[in-house]
Amino acid sequence: MALKQIYSKKCFEGFQKVYEHDSVELKCKMKFGICLPLKAETGKCPVLYWLSGLTCTEQNFITKAGYHQAVTEHDLIVIAPDTSSHGYNIKGEDDSWDFDTSAVFYVNAPEEAWKTNYSMCSYVIDELPKLINASFPADPKKVSILGHFMGDHRALICALKNPRKYKSVSAFSPICNPIVCLGANQSKWEAYDATHLVKSYLDSQLDILIDQGKDDQFLKDGQLLPDSFIAAYAEWKILVVFRLIIHEKLLPVNIHSKFYQRFTTF
Secondary structure, three states: OOOEEEEEEEEOOEEEEEEEEEEOOOOEEEEEEEEEOHHHHOOOEEEEEEEOOOOOOOHHHHHHOOOHHHHHHHOOEEEEEOOOOOOOOOOOOOOOOOOOOOOOOOOEOOOHHHHOOOEHHHHHHHHHHHHHHHHOOEEEEEEEEEEEOHHHHHHHHHHHHOOOOOOEEEEEOOOOOHHHHOOOOHHHHHHHOHHHHHHHOOOOOOEEEEEEEOOOHHHHOOOOOHHHHHHHOOOOOOOEEEEEEOOHHHHHHHHHHHHHHHHOOO
C-alpha cells in the first residue's frame, strides 16, 4: 500500500511525520501521524496507538500533547490516526456534532447507509497496524493503545475485543457505557460497549489505567459512567487502576510522567 509523506519535522532526537494513504476499509484517503525515535533508525521499537476524541483529526495529539521528548527518552513509536473517514456526503452524516463525520466512535457501522464506508473499527485494529508494521520498524509484539473521550472508548474496546494484542490500555475521561448513543438496536451495540465486554473478558495479561477529571462536565452530565465500568470488573482477575483527578492543574506533568513510565515497561 503506497504511502505519501505530507511532512517530516525534527523533534528532539526523532521525527514527527504525517502520511496519507488510500484506505481499503474506508474507501477514502486517510492521514496518520507517526513519531519515530532515534532508535528507530537502527532497530524495532514498541508502538503506542493514540485515538483522539470527538471532532478531532490526527493533528490534535501532534500539536497539543507535548509527547515528543518522551518518545525519544523511551524509544517509542507513537501513531495518531485521524478519527474518522471523510468525503462521502451521506445524508444526515453531519446533523449532530457528537455523531457525525468526526464522531464515529471507531466502530463498524451496521446500518445500510453507513456500513460501506464507516469501518473505523477494522481500520484501527487491522488495516492501519498492518500498514505500520510493513512500513516502519515497529515491534508487533510490543503494542499498547490509549486515547481520550471517544478515543478512550475505542481504546478500551480494542483491548477487550482482542486479548493479548495489546500490552496495556490507558483511558483519559473515557465514555465507559455508551450503548444509548450508538444506534437504535441496543443489543447490536453491546459488542462496542466496554462495560458489557468487560463482563466476559477472560485474559489476565492486560493492564488498564483510567484517569478521570472530577470536574469534567461530561462526567457530571452522566455521559461517561466510569462507575458502571468499575462495577462490571469488580470480580475481574486483572489489574485496573482508576484515578480521579481532583485538580486539573496537577494533570500535565505528574500524570503524563507516570503514564510514560507505565506504558514503556514491556
